[in-house]
Amino acid sequence: MRMSDSEYTLEQSGPEDAGTDAGSGQGGSPGSSGDGRGNWKAVLVVLLVVFSGLAGLATYASRWKKEVVVREVVIEGADIIPRSELFPLLKGSIGTNLQNFDVGKIRGKLLAVPYIREVSLTRELNGIIRVRVVEREPLALTVYRNRPMVIDTEGVLLPETKGGAVRFSGLIRVFGVAHTRDAGNGLKKLSAPDSSLVMALTEALRRTDYARLLIREIHLEGGRMPFCRAAGSQTRFILGSDGNFKEKLKKFEIFWQKVVSKKGPDNFHTVDLRFRDRIFTRDSVAPEIQQQFPL
DSSP: OHHHHHHHHHHHHHHHHHHHHHHHHHHHHHHHHHHHHHHHHHHHHHHHHHHHHHHHHHHHHHHHHHHOBOOEEEEESOSSSOHHHHGGGGTTOTTSBSTTOOHHHHHHHHHTSTTEEEEEEEEOTTSEEEEEEEEOOEEEEEEETTEEEEEETTSEEEEOOTTHHHHTTTSEEEEOOOOEEEEETTEEEEOHHHHHHHHHHHHHHHTOSSHHHHEEEEEOGGGSSOEEEETTOOOEEEOOSSOOHHHHHHHHHHHIIIIIHHHOTTSEEEEEOOSTTEEEEEESSOTTOEEEEEO
């Protein structure tokens, strides 16, 4: 019985010993927890120092920015419009407070210039105002209400600039502009049918080998039956308004090489390029006589 009691006592003492060990482990735990709190305090001190420094720098930068004035204006992207015509629009900018510089007001003045399509202005901390302009791209020349005008790649009519007659002399000329629509900012734009014809035809011309070098005039004729004229020739090359200009201009090149180059540029009154596999012509001397040239 004693052995049994002794064994029973040993079995009960095991958990008590374990409890004693656990207690000793718990006794060491507060010490390690105290070390963690000490580390967090150090981190908080460092963060407070950093944030205080940043706040001080921000305050200094703010005060410094208020004292910076505009000392220079740089204009980039102006090619058609001389910079000398843009600088007066920025009059009074030099010497003004950089932070109070009215970007929106100056941008509005620059966008009022017909040849400027987009404007961006940036204020640099060294006192420089950087102006970047995107100009409209001239595509063709025309006359609208007895005024020489430039047509851009969006069909907008622009007044000729100083020296524009020489600068844009290589552009193709468009005749017969009669109807326009409002393009905003006091500008006019080709009517939708005329704009579509001009854009499609000039794009097709750009992709040709020889026609783009020969054809110098586009006549709209109210959009009903547009025709072209080559340089130094009065012959009407009828294209029609149904598109497919790539094929028609290819026929123009073939006809010019095979026939016009031999008979002369003014031998025909009209050359009709609208029909597939055939070109119809009328002689310039006897317009009532029509000839047919198979391709």
